Amino acid sequence: MPTGEIEIKVKTAELLNSCKKLPFEIKDFVKKTEALRLQYRYLDLRSFQMQYNLRLRSQVVMKMREYLCNLHGFVDIETPTLFKRTPGGAKEFLVPSREPGKFYSLPQSPQQFKQLLMVGGLDRYFQVARCYRDEGSRPDRQPEFTQIDIEMSFVDQTGIQSLIEGLLQYSWPSDKDPLVVPFPSMTFAEALATYGTDKPDTRFGMKIVDISNVFKHTEVRFLQDALSKPQGAVKAMCVREGANYLKKKDIESIRKFAADHFKEEVLPVFLKNKENWNSPVAKFILEKQRLELIRLMEIQEDDVVLLTAGEHKKACSLLGKLRLACADILEMNGMVLRDPALFSFLWVVDFPLFLPKEDNPLELESAHHPFTAPHPGDIHLLYTEPEKVRSQHYDLVLNGSEIGGGSIRIHDAELQHYILATLLKEDVKLLSHLLQALDYGAPPHGGIALGLDRLMCLITGAASIRDVIAFPKSFRGHDLMSNAPDSVSSQELKPYHIQVSWPADSEAERSSLNHSHHPES
Template identity: 45%
Template sequence: MYRSENCGALRLADVNKEVTLAGWVQKSRDKGFMIWVDLRDRYGITQLIFDESRTNTDVMQLAKSLGREFVIQVKGTVIERESKNTNIPTGEIEVLVNELTILNEAQLPPFTIEDETDGGEDIRMKYRYLDIRRNPVKNSLLFRHKVAQEVRNYLSNLDFCEVETPYLIKSTPEGARDFVVPSRMNPGQFYALPQSPQTFKQLLMVGGMDKYFQIVKCFRDEDLRADRQPEFTQIDCEMAFIEQEDILNVFEGLTCHLLKKFHNLDIEKFPRMTFEEAMTTYGNDKPDIRFGMKFGELNAVAQHKDFAVFNSAELVVGIAVPGGATYTRKEIDALIEWVKRPQVGASGMVYVKCEANNQYKSSVDKFYDQNDLANWAAATNAQEGDLILVLSGPANKTRAQLSALRMELGNRLGLRKPNEFAPLWVVDFPLLEWDEDSARFHAMHHPFTSPKPEDMHLLDTDPGKVRANAYDLVLNGNEIGGGSIRIHDKEMQALMFKHLGFTQEQAQEQFGFLMNAFQFGAPPHGGLAFGLDRLTAILGGQETIRDFIAFPKNNSGRDVMIDAPATIDDAQLNELSIMLNVKA
């Protein structure tokens, strides 16, 4: 037996108990006649004491050789500490060691294995197995486990059945780029790794499974960012014989359960907002409603003077920054430079300080009088002491720019508090969106999303105005889940493929298996998928998902720990009938 207790278990009540512990040496303090060692495992830290008056000489000498991260086993007696440490649960006791075994020596780690480490992100990614020993990463992985466990229990109690779907599937042209896998047994042909189990879960509904879920790995070959990885995990769900309201109620219930479980937060009902309202009011379809700074459209009160920048703009829009009137000119200039960065792309910004006694000071005073600026304040709901920031230009682009500015100011002003949670349903998305590059409509969600019945007549005349029976669940400015009511009729699905530019032959080749299944009695069905990585990070008070994934990729999609992706040898390529044509 390597251990009778773990390193986080012992308390004052265990004094005089004989114990066996095993773990890693966190640190060692040698006073010559006495040595203290902090022994760490997944569960905590226990202080060991080696005392030359109570510990035999051989054990004492061995203790002097211990280095950081040595793996050791000790046997000894629990005693009360003279100098107690109230910062850890085991801080009232220590173990007087009488036997010490070095199970494995360790090289000095490339960074300090402590909560506040001296290791940069690159080196910690390379030695991820060492990084996992640190409490922030370890606790994030344990928290992820608890969230997944709660999800499984909650859905299972509602009669959902977890079903595994294939990882080797057929590539489809819609959505993000696929990761492809060559087939040795079918030369020149390829599998794709699933971007989601979408069609399979629909087929499960045709199969009568009724309520399905799966915590499943998915893959998308797309550019990375803090909240995106090439392989990610979904809580994938589908239900039959339901309408949109049923879906929203079930998964609102799940989210409420998680917020109650992990933050003791009671939320009676999630607010709902249409896609159009979200874009108009916040400039994006996943608004953070923990704080205000709602958009105020200014066309009517800003395009009547000789200011050509505003007069030629499709949209003039502003926000009121609370307390921003105290900003210095240098601080405002820095904000202007921030929105002019390539990542945001604004050409400039106008500002108005709302000063005492209803007085206004702006960067465009020679074009607008006090009455004009008062109208701007009314439109943006600015109060005395606020700062109005105004952008203009093409409507969609300008809203996106102002949205980025609003989120940045929310961070700077401390308005995006990680211990506050504001869930929101965004509904009534457009069914289709126009793509300039391909000069055709694409499905905003996916081609299996049902249009709103009342908008069906617009499909032939004005497809851009057709609303989808789709919904996203937003939490703290992040989309944590999304789904839709699906098309379950073969003719309707064929019509959708037609509007997406598929020929009958292409639709049959790509999705014939699904439309054929619909001929055998497909029930009305719909579903939703949560992003487990992102959901767990937000519930854990963060927005970066990397620490909640055991072995993540870097921003180039590489696993620097195992050095993947990597080349394969010619024999493997020949076996797979692959010829590479890579230019140096």
């Protein structure tokens, strides 16, 4: 045809199948609820976006495999998903076996197996591993998810990090700007102090600044109070051009958020002009302090400074949350802050090895998992002040999302036993096979796991990880297409020697069993 398109003259045509009226049009501009999309997933998959996402995912994973298998001698090894419960594995799905009272468990990751493979001399392991996590009522999680799971022998932290940098660079989609490696690195302490989080979005500044020194001799009561407490500090964050983008109601909602979630006061102050939204403290800031802050934080006309005082970690966390909230508001009001074409990777390192238990702060729990090796510089503290020990754990962060984490592992059976039994007070019997394995000449080893769903979600710019999974579960863990999970007759439960213990208030539900399909909205 003149337009350059090809016109086909049909001589005969055969109708291969007919098509009923679709429940929605397969056009990207046609709005449809996610529930409808999930119920007719096989139609939703025809959309340009889903085709692009799934095809790109396949290509990225293929490139990763080429990099690992063909270029770096890794061995793709499948590990079992029918395993036994791990200590503290409260989030592991159970699978009843035909032996009365005996259950398999679907593991959250192949952690134990990959370490055992190192003991077994398979010194470069990887797997695109299906993992399972039962987070009960927690919303927006997939009960099954996929991770690029890697483990190596005779490697250190830098070795794993450059492997992953090369892996991502090699498999990065060709329609995007190539990645620049190495990725920057930041300690956990620095990330917390500067961004108020262990997964900073480094696409934009708006960093947290410690301004305690400026107020060392302040007479403002609440600053005085904060500074006099252990770890007390005054922190501030400069919102560039905030005066032009933040409305009074935005500031009010920021202050309310701080009061509601952190029981802290946040004071918005203009330091380069007169206006000060209800900030009672502004007038108590001395001229000397004002000039010092302007210098320290490089404050310009129309900038707004958010200031808070309190315990270091809490104050930083608060400002970290406000940083993201402000970014949302600024972007909603027209500022361009986070370039969607920018992929800002960051390593976060030197995490603490242990954290105080949430329900009993006098006891310790692993910050990540009990196989993480302590930082070589801190080993002596294990026996005196274990809470101060840093770990050899590392997280990979992309645009403010954690997309991977790993560590150098403990390869010394005695050290592993000490940490499990003495420090964590775990029942070591459950891990006797692993402890025993370390005793048979385990090599030093370490690894990492990348969350493939999250990574693909960020690469494609999808609104949810459900948009990079062919058949995802809904917000509440249901398959809206087939109606899983579903009822099962007591006859079918018999071979597994289990029966349902119906909650007292569910008689109604019980009698409505086998009723059909109630798609959630």
